Amino acid sequence: MGITKKVTVLAVGLGLVTLSACGSSGDDGGADGGGSKTVTLVSHNSWAASKDVIAAFEKQSGYKVEVLEDGDAGQAVNKAILTKDNPQGDVLFGVDNTLLSRALDNGLFQPYEAKDADLILDEFRVDGDRHRVTPVDTGDICVNYDKEWFSEHDLTPPKTFDDLVDPRYKDLLVVENASTSSPGLGFLLGTAAKYGDDGWADYWKKLKANGVKVVDGWEQAYNEEFSGSAGGKQAKADRPLVVSYASSPPAEVIYADPKPDTAPTGVAEGTCFRQVEYAGLLSNAKNPEGGKALLDFLISKPFQDDMPLNMFVYPVREAAQVPEEFEKFGPRAKDPETMDPARIADNRDQWVKSWTSLVLK
Secondary structure (H helix, E strand, O other), X not given: OOOOOOOOOOOOOXXXXXXXXXXXXXXOOOOOOOOOOEEEEEEOOOOOOOHHHHHHHHHHHOOEEEEEEOOOHHHHHHHHHHOOOOOOOOEEEEEEOOOHHHHHHOOOEEOOOOOOHHHEOHHHOOOOOOOOOEEEEEEXXXXXXXXXXXXXXXXXXXXXXXXXXXXXXXXXXXXXXXXXXXXXXHHHHHHHHHHOOOOHHHHHHHHHHOOOEEEOOHHHHHHHHEOOOHHHHHOOOXXXXXEEEOOXXXXXXXXXXXXXXXXXXXXXXXXXXXXXXXXXXXXXOOOHXXXXXXXXXXXXXXXXXXXXXXXXXXXXXXXXXXXXXXXXXXXXXXXXXXXXXXXXXXXXXXXXXXXXXXXXX
């Protein structure tokens, strides 16, 4: 959905970048002379925004933004549910379409229709007129491949889900745990959308027999296990296929020094599942007015224009800017797998339980 953290290694995808907290907590005075000066955003480990964009919001609103990162998206949502009576912050960012029903069914959010919500593209709107969540970004979860590795081994990279179970690609793929990782769950849902209720488990049996490796989360998979990433090269990783995002290749170009003319990684477009990330005002937020201002900001044009090159996701607001690098190195999949949120809600927990028993045991 989220994407990057650049320390010495590269992270990419829906939700993979970090911003250190801006401001410190305080409860004296506020934007309107009362309440807290601080508004706290709880997020997965993928949040990032330009300092000047955050500073402009803080100046305009009177609130200081504090960011609390809480692991992968699945971990962040689970912790938010456990602490919903006394939440860690005011707004939760990063709950995606794979986890949305879990958050809504557990009453995580209170209704709020953000300013300019009518400018969000129709395809990303959910929840009717209840407005418990606000769409913020979108992206495609897809298998990425290491171009250099496949060239050196004189092997054509896979293009589809079917290709991944071909013996030619045995012991080459690393995926994230569907029970703990948002991209891991998205990839599982992509296979369920592709093969149906009766076929996805048989597909995973074949994938397991073909040597798929499962790790806890995206950072480990991409930065430690994937041979095509900057981090993977440093770690001498040996898996040239990884579940990541369609926007990962442009990040590899943008953060490279020197910048290559072409991306060192590619996307198997027949393996993509469309992800949408949302934010919502937590039900027992201590600073609801600050939370509302922050939600307005997340779909404002300044933030939506700034977001792609910080989190390597696509904006959801009409007429928001899409970087040239995205179109050149990481265009959105033309025909990704999708799934109705109601079907996800009805089947997700059982699918994950079955997947865990099938793949991890």
